[in-house]
Amino acid sequence: AQSVTQPDIHITVSEGASLELRCNYSYGATPYLFWYVQSPGQGLQLLLKYFSGDTLVQGIKGFEAEFKRSQSSFNLRKPSVHWSDAAEYFCAVGAETNAGKSTFGDGTTLTVKP
Amino acid sequence: GAGVSQTPSNKVTEKGKYVELRCDPISGHTALYWYRQSLGQGPEFLIYFQGTGAADDSGLPNDRFFAVRPEGSVSTLKIQRTERGDSAVYLCASSLIGGAGEAFFGQGTRLTVV
Numbered sequence: 001a002q003s004v005t006q007p008d009i010h011i012t013v014s015e016g017a018s019l020e021l022r023c024n025y026s027y028g029a030t031p032y033l034f035w036y037v038q039s040p041g042q043g044l045q046l047l048l049k050y051f052s053g054d055t056l057v058q059g060i061k062g063f064e065a066e067f068k069r070s071q072s073s074f075n076l077r078k079p080s081v082h083w084s085d086a087a088e089y090f091c092a093v094g095a096e097t098n099a100g101k102s103t104f105g106d107g108t109t110l111t112v113k114p
Numbered sequence: 115g116a117g118v119s120q121t122p123s124n125k126v127t128e129k130g131k132y133v134e135l136r137c138d139p140i141s142g143h144t145a146l147y148w149y150r151q152s153l154g155q156g157p158e159f160l161i162y163f164q165g166t167g168a169a170d171d172s173g174l175p176n177d178r179f180f181a182v183r184p185e186g187s188v189s190t191l192k193i194q195r196t197e198r199g200d201s202a203v204y205l206c207a208s209s210l211i212g213g214a215g216e217a218f219f220g221q222g223t224r225l226t227v228v
Contacts, residue, residue, distance in 0.1 A: 004156075036219075043118075043205065043221040044157070090156050100147050100209045100217035101170060104156030 002027045002093050006105035013081050014113045021076040021108050023091030032094040033074040034102060035065055039087045047089075050074065051099075061085070086112045116140075118220035120206050126226045127196055135191040135223045139208030146189050147217060148181055149205040157205055163189060196227045 003026045013019050025031055032051050036044040048059025055067040065076045074091060088109050092102040119138040127133050139146050144165055149157035159173040166186045174180075178196075183189040193200055203222040209215035 041221070044207075044219040046216060046218075049216065092156070098162065098170070099215065100145055100207060101159055101162050102157075102217075103159070106154070106156045 002031075002095075002103045004091050004093050004103055004105035006089075006091055006108050008108045009106070010109045010111070012111040012113060015083050016080050019076075019078045019081045019085070019110070021089050021091075021110070023074045023076065023105060024072050025074060025091070025093045026072065027093050030096060032096060032099040032102075033065075033067060034092040034094065034099075035059065035063070035074070035076045036090045036092065036104075037061075037087045038090065038107075044090065047076070051096075081110075081112055083112045083114065086110055118206055118208055118218055120204075120220040120223050122223060123221065124224045124226075126228060129196060129198060129227055131196050133193050133196055133225065135193075135204050135225070137189045137191070137206030137208075137220060139187065139189070139206070140218055141187075143208035143210050143218075144186065145209040145211060145215065145217070146183060147207040147209075148189070148191050149207065151203045151205055151222070153202070160191070193225075196225075198227045201225055201227045 005024045034049045035047040047063045050067045088107045090107045092104045094102040121136045146163040148160040151157045161181050162170040163183045178194045181191045205222045207217040207219045209217040
């Protein structure tokens with residue numbers, strides 16, 4: 001069975017500082033990997049996805065993530081955080097045959113200090 | 115429409131009552147997904163429709179939960195004899211073709227059972 005672990009429940013960074021959110025997955029075949037952001041009262045917005053090819057993927061809002069098969073990881077990064085990035089972030093893994101049927105981690109809440 | 119629309123945005127019901135939650139997917143999207151997000155957790159898959167048929171209902175927790183999509187567009191998630199533990203945000207997503215297609219999420223219906 002597939003699973004996703006986001007080890008950090010809550011992270012606080014200063015505005016302008018760099019950010020890395022961790023994600024580890026368990027999946028028996030080639031995973032389809034996603035990062036979503038959810039602001040209070042909002043739905044999930046896709047930040048980026050990895051299906052195949054280049055292991056460093058670029059997303060919206062200046063985010064990027066790197067797929068490392070040997071570590072079963074798909075960490076999300078941003079070089080300089082903005083106050084508007086404060087939100088909850090979810091990592092998810094989906095099947096090649098049905099990427100929309102995803103297994104999500106429990107999320108990491110990001111707080112940005114001024 | 116421009117995005118996935120879910121109604122109502124909030125629903126409060128008494129324990130034991132029946133509720134229906136509606137999802138209007140993006141026009142032309144053949145795949146539709148329901149998820150449930152409990153407080154402090156990531157979304158959990160409930161059911162997947164391809165067209166009118168439920169292709170995968172493995173996530174439905176018990177037989178009190180049922181979903182339909184009679185014309186291959188709008189879907190209704192139905193919960194009978196609601197329990198306090200059913201309180202959660204119910205998310206709907208749609209994608210163009212299923213398979214490797216990206217899923218787009220609605221803003222969810224917050225269900226509170228009192």
